Amino acid sequence: MSSVTRIRSATGGARGGRIALLGTGVVGSAVVARYRQLVERGVPLPPFAWLSNSRAQVANDGSLDEAIARAHAAPRQSGAVPPWAEGEALARGDIVIDATASDTVADWHAEWLQRGIHVVTANKLGNGGDLARAQAIVDAQREGARYGDSATVGAGLPALRLIRELVAGGDRIHAVEGVLSGSLAWLLSRFDDTRPFSDLVREARDAGYAEPDPRQDLSGEDVRRKLLILARAAGLPLEARDIRVSSLVPDALRDAAPDAVDAQLNTLDKPLRERFVTAYRSDARLCFVGRFDAERGASVGLRALPLSHPLASGHGTENRAAIFSDRYPDRPLVIQGPGAGAQVTAAALLDDVLRIDASAR
Numbered sequence: 001m002s003s004v005t006r007i008r009s010a011t012g013g014a015r016g017g018r019i020a021l022l023g024t025g026v027v028g029s030a031v032v033a034r035y036r037q038l039v040e041r042g043v044p045l046p047p048f049a050w051l052s053n054s055r056a057q058v059a060n061d062g063s064l065d066e067a068i069a070r071a072h073a074a075p076r077q078s079g080a081v082p083p084w085a086e087g088e089a090l091a092r093g094d095i096v097i098d099a100t101a102s103d104t105v106a107d108w109h110a111e112w113l114q115r116g117i118h119v120v121t122a123n124k125l126g127n128g129g130d131l132a133r134a135q136a137i138v139d140a141q142r143e144g145a146r147y148g149d150s151a152t153v154g155a156g157l158p159a160l161r162l163i164r165e166l167v168a169g170g171d172r173i174h175a176v177e178g179v180l181s182g183s184l185a186w187l188l189s190r191f192d193d194t195r196p197f198s199d200l201v202r203e204a205r206d207a208g209y210a211e212p213d214p215r216q217d218l219s220g221e222d223v224r225r226k227l228l229i230l231a232r233a234a235g236l237p238l239e240a241r242d243i244r245v246s247s248l249v250p251d252a253l254r255d256a257a258p259d260a261v262d263a264q265l266n267t268l269d270k271p272l273r274e275r276f277v278t279a280y281r282s283d284a285r286l287c288f289v290g291r292f293d294a295e296r297g298a299s300v301g302l303r304a305l306p307l308s309h310p311l312a313s314g315h316g317t318e319n320r321a322a323i324f325s326d327r328y329p330d331r332p333l334v335i336q337g338p339g340a341g342a343q344v345t346a347a348a349l350l351d352d353v354l355r356i357d358a359s360a361r
């Protein structure tokens, strides 16, 4: 196969703006690693100007490895103002990557877009939080800057893009039903009552599937945000309160201070075991399902599905989204694939960066 000549790419070198990364945790670190790999392979990414976490903002003076190491080593800050807010200004055409789970950062999305700065985000609190904020983000794009949100649902699976394309083509979305949490899909496909559920939650967190606070996954809040993003893309202006959510989190865990969460995870074990045994006895499988329906409302929660159910056969972090529309009224269009993890999420973020950069030419 060494004699195969690759077809020449239509794209040229890097153009225009620079990249700034907010968040150097699980996802942010994977973005830096993938950026370096892609640049080494000759993929024309914009230059990386700086990166920041909640402690420091660090310029990329040539070595991204050094920059991220310095950001990781920076001391904790006590001030309320994030480091990047006082540091180097962003300019029109730059691309901010939001790899935080911060409400403060999400509140800046519309502001940046209005200033002509593109935003690429894994943080779901922009278009999956308050409706007014999501609307402001849509409105701000009229100024020409673009919003890359592929990573917010299914860690980049093309469900969100597909819904937008169907709507743009005149289709009307009737309902979307799916397994939209990678961590819960992984937990429930692993949980067979041979180990405590809480042990598996710790594993999912260490593997990078869970939210920085795993209660966001276990409470259904993460799926609620994804459902809001999908519903709004489908043209339904839902608010968080429009989605009924059945949380898996017992009160003691819900009320725990952040540093006491780990110690309270075992409060999940008994109720999950009971749900598992009941489902097992009726040949069913536990799945955490989100659904919105243009006529019948929206809900998120644990369901015991027959083994033959299309949503019940996923493995690992697999997400599955079934889309019902005018075009697909009875047999839905189904998108399926790994829906959590640092690598797939980082790839989705940099895909958006490349799309935006190419369209800005």
Ligand SMILES: NC(=O)C1=CN([C@@H]2O[C@H](COP(=O)(O)OP(=O)(O)OC[C@H]3O[C@@H](n4cnc5c(N)ncnc54)[C@H](O)[C@@H]3O)[C@@H](O)[C@H]2O)C=CC1
Residues within 6 Å of the ligand: 022, 023, 024, 025, 026, 027, 028, 052, 053, 054, 055, 082, 083, 099, 100, 101, 102, 104, 105, 122, 123, 124, 151, 152, 155, 182, 208, 209, 210, 211, 212, 339, 340, 341, 342, 345
């Ligand atoms: N892990 C996954 O599979 C996926 C994660 N995501 C999203 O990616 C985001 C990041 O997740 P992780 O990397 O796991 O979180 P993490 O907790 O590992 O990292 C978060 C980073 O954000 C930084 N940060 C917090 N507030 C900040 C601020 N105001 N300014 C600058 N930096 C700030 C923290 O210092 C930290 O570096 C979350 O919004 C999550 O929902 C989205 C899709 C998939």
Ligand SMILES: N[C@@H](CC=O)C(=O)O
Residues within 6 Å of the ligand: 152, 154, 155, 180, 181, 182, 183, 184, 209, 210, 211, 217, 222, 339, 340, 341
């Ligand atoms: N915590 C999330 C990660 C991706 O959004 C999940 O479990 O799906």
